[in-house]
Amino acid sequence: xxxxxxLVIDVLDEEAGLADVEDSQGRTYxxxxxxxxxxxxxxxxxxxxxxxxxxxxxxxxxxxxxxxxSKQTLLDFSDAPGEDR
Numbered sequence: 001x002x003x004x005x006x007l008v009i010d011v012l013d014e015e016a017g018l019a020d021v022e023d024s025q026g027r028t029y030x031x032x033x034x035x036x037x038x039x040x041x042x043x044x045x046x047x048x049x050x051x052x053x054x055x056x057x058x059x060x061x062x063x064x065x066x067x068x069x070s071k072q073t074l075l076d077f078s079d080a081p082g083e084d085r
Contacts, residue, residue, distance in 0.1 A: 005047040006062040007031075012041050023047075024066060 006024040012033060013019070019033045033039040037058055044062020048055045 006059060006065060007036075007045045007047060007056065008063045008066050009036065009039060009041055009043045012039055022066060024062075024069060026069075 004024075007021045008023075009019045009021050010028070011020040014033070017033050018030045019036055019039055020028065020030055021036075022028045036043065036045060036056055042063055044059045044066075045056045046059040046062065048057065
């Protein structure tokens, strides 16, 4: 079973009708806001692909889970010991 793809809106540009989003794999891109039900800054979604149909459903914990992933990535990162720059 694969891990679901989560999306979080970073910035919603209502005038342009676009949402800048980040996904749970660290990628950022723009989506039409009309694709995201209840689009608002910080809103989270779960993406589900069935056949050739993509469904984006509201997912309340998406922003929290992405923050935890980012924190873990920072904790996992370290310089090689003894390496001077």
